[in-house]
Amino acid sequence: MKFYTVLLLCSLFNFTQQQSQQNRCSCALTNKEKAFPHDTLSSVNDDVSQCNHDVTPQKAQEIERLLLGLEHRLPQLLEDVSILEKEDDGDLYGVVSLQVIENELKEIKEYVDRLKRTTQGYQHLSTDSAKQLTNLRAELQDLELYDTFQVEKKRQDNQRLKRALYECKGEHELNTQPTPPPHGLCPHGRFVNITGPEVYSAGEYPGSYKYGAWGRDPKPEAGKESWYWRVMMTSNNRYANYVRFYSSLSTLVVGVGIPDNILIHVVNPTTNTIQGPNVVLYEKALYYNCYNKDDVCRFNLTSKTISTLELPKGTRFNSKGNFCHLEECYPYTDFDFATDESGVWVIYTTTQNFGNLVLSKVDEGDPPTLSKTWHTSVFKQAVTNTFMACGILYGTRYVDKDMEEIFYSFDTSTGEEKFNIGIFINKMAPNIYFLNYSPIDKMLYVYTEGNMVSYKVLFE
Known part of the structure; x- marks a missing residue:
């Protein structure tokens, strides 16, 4: 009986297994599309990268x-x-x-x-x-054949629509007239725009000296009307002890300077060393922030002598009153020096003015003196740079890595302030460490990430 039962169970198992195999379904999948050429795509990407490396501005x-x-x-x-x-x-x-x-x-x-x-x-x-x-x-045209669902085609259509939208937006902004800047008593008329860059060069030290200044003497001595000067911060982007000259713009661009640097002092740093990148040259004298002091230094290029000017009590110095934007402050920019049609100016901040910009006119002399001071209501750390033109103080602010905006002005003849100037500077590098207006050629001279850049100022 037991043997019969075992035999019956074995027969039933074999029958069930046969039925399961008979009911099994199988399908063959055939892909009529060609295999995507990943090797070709990789080769295209390599060629594009090499082309971008070979062809540069x-x-x-x-x-x-x-x-x-x-x-x-x-x-x-x-x-x-x-x-x-x-x-x-x-x-x-x-x-x-x-x-x-x-x-x-x-x-x-x-x-x-x-x-x-x-x-x-x-x-x-x-x-x-x-x-x-x-x-x-x-x-790429061959690779487009593999876009059977037209994903790439739709993406390109979206990009064309975005470009058309930006162009339409740009035309609308051009047709919208910005608030005109104040003109004060400027003999050239109203400051309306800048163009350029006119010059963009690293000079003889490409990749070196991130901070510095350059420009022309608005009142040069006879025979040096075409000369240019350059000052480079030599250590920790903080100080320098010499000024370098070039006999023309072309020699500056190709990097052929006057053989001997003009030393301010053989020791660097000392009390008379240049501190910070904001330096100007006016009538054969260099004006700058004295090292580790809240004083203005004036270095006479002819006599090689230095005289100083003490600023008001409470003046912030030693990187406590810098120019800034949201992501960065520019070290040792407590003092900013500027030149215009009337001479030399110094821009700084004091604790008494709660960190807002203070502007003083410097009377050239040996030693120099302050003639008049104005107090503004713009907070210095909301400003990235300043310059003077026709007795009007202009302030800039960081927009993005490609654009800087001249947004602020203070007219010393009327005391009027404006915060909606709306003139833009196309930058060659993210940060502008030095900015100054030259009345001799109506140019803005910029020092940015080791490069010298200039822009033409347009007056109405």
Whole structure:
């Protein structure tokens, strides 16, 4: 009986297993689409990265710098040749003048050779890049065939709509007239805008000296009307002990300075060392914040002597009253010096004025003195920089890494303040550490992340 029962159970198990196998369903999946070429996409990405590395704005600026050097050198050569033709005495003077002209011709030939080499290199780069872009376009068109659900197509349509929206918004903003800045007694008319940059160069020290200042002397001595100066913070972006000069804009751009730096003091730092990047040159004298003091220093370039001016009690110094924006403060910018049509100004802040900007006119002399002081209602740490033009103080603020806004003005002739100027500066680097107006050429000189930049000021 037990044997029969076991046999019955085994038969039943075999029958159930056979039924399960007979009811099993299987499907074959066939993909009619071609396999996505991941290797091709990876190759396209590599080619794009290489193209972005090879073609950069800096390479175009190299040609611009060389052309600028030639633009300034050729008229100078023509002038020297004309002088030689008029005043050649056939003796010593002619020999010396010919030597000068020979040196100038050597420099011009060097410019031309460098320009030729650079141009030939860029021609090859342009040809290679054009071929590469043609190949990339063909490969991308092939890859678009795999976008069967049109995801990429819809994304591109959305990007075109966004661009059209931004363009429409920009046209609307252009048609909206900003509040005009005050003009005071400015002989040029109303300050309406800036254009540029006109110059963008790292000079002879690319990648070095993040903080510094540069510009021209608004009242230069005879024979130095075309000279430029530069001061670089040499340690911890805090202090410097010399000023460097260049005989022209082209020599500054290509990095050929006057051989000897003019030292303020052999020891750095000392009491007379420059502190902070806000420095100006006016009538053969350098004005700056004395190191570790709340005083103004005036360094006479001719006599190599220093005189000081004590600012009002409570003046903030040693990086306690800096220019700032939301993410960063610029160290040792407690004092800001400015030049305009009337001379030298100093902008600072005091505890008595609750951290708001204070503006004083500096009377040039040895020692210098303060003639008049104005108190404003704009908080200094809400400002990134200031400059003067025609007796009007202008303040800037950080918008984003590409844009700075001139938003504030204070008219010293009327005491009127405005907070809605609305003039924008297209930046070449995120932070502007030095900004000054030069009345001699109506330019704004900017020092930003180790680069020297200039903008043209437009008056109505």
